[in-house]
Amino acid sequence: MQTQEKVTLDDIRSAAEQIQGVLVRTPFTPSRTLSAITGADIVLKFENLQFTAAFKERGALVALLALTSHQRQTGVIAMSAGNHAQAVAH
Numbered sequence: 001m002q003t004q005e006k007v008t009l010d011d012i013r014s015a016a017e018q019i020q021g022v023l024v025r026t027p028f029t030p031s032r033t034l035s036a037i038t039g040a041d042i043v044l045k046f047e048n049l050q051f052t053a054a055f056k057e058r059g060a061l062v063a064l065l066a067l068t069s070h071q072r073q074t075g076v077i078a079m080s081a082g083n084h085a086q087a088v089a090h
Helices: 009-019 032-038 056-065 067-072 082-089
Strands: 028-030 044-045
Touching: 009 056, 056 082
Parallel strands: none
Antiparallel strands: 028 044
16 A cells, blocks of 8 residues: 655745746635625635646646656656646646
């Protein structure tokens, strides 16, 4: 069985630094409709403003930046027909 590493706040900060200036910094906007329906303060993050219109660009870019030079020469394959594959291709 494979064990999963825990993602730390430092990991998140490092990833944010790596992609800074490369991807669109998307806004957060309060949703009056969803807040009224749920009775909670709901805030939406508009990742649809990314080139591929999905948040997957963030993770795909961080993963691709972590590749070794040998892995980069070999290439990657995205086993998806959706947002992740589009992000990897982009």
